[in-house]
Amino acid sequence: MTTKTDKQVKVIREPSLLDALIPLIFMIVMLALSIVIFGLDASLGPLQVSLLMSAVVAAVVAHKNGHSWEKLGEEIVKGISLSIGRPASGASDRPE
Numbered sequence: 001m002t003t004k005t006d007k008q009v010k011v012i013r014e015p016s017l018l019d020a021l022i023p024l025i026f027m028i029v030m031l032a033l034s035i036v037i038f039g040l041d042a043s044l045g046p047l048q049v050s051l052l053m054s055a056v057v058a059a060v061v062a063h064k065n066g067h068s069w070e071k072l073g074e075e076i077v078k079g080i081s082l083s084i085g086r087p088a089s090g091a092s093d094r095p096e
Helices: 017-044 046-064 069-084
Strands: none
Touching: 017 046, 046 069
16 A cells, blocks of 8 residues: 555656657657748747647656656756856856
8 A cells, every 4th residue: 555655756767769759750750830820920939830749748757758848947047148158047067
């Protein structure tokens, strides 16, 4: 019998080749469809939506392989913070 205090250990699996290709193929197809459907106007929004949807697909694949939603969220925040040149809240790499 298990109780709520028992912690279940999640095993994080290495992604298979298919796991790695699913987000990539999804992104290529979505970007191509956006350009085919919207033409030059695709740069006004549909391309960004396609990229965001591809990121969601990649997160779902990572979750399937054992990564927690909390850890994925933390890594997303770190990546965005790094790209804009600001440290994530509570995770400053720069000495003050």
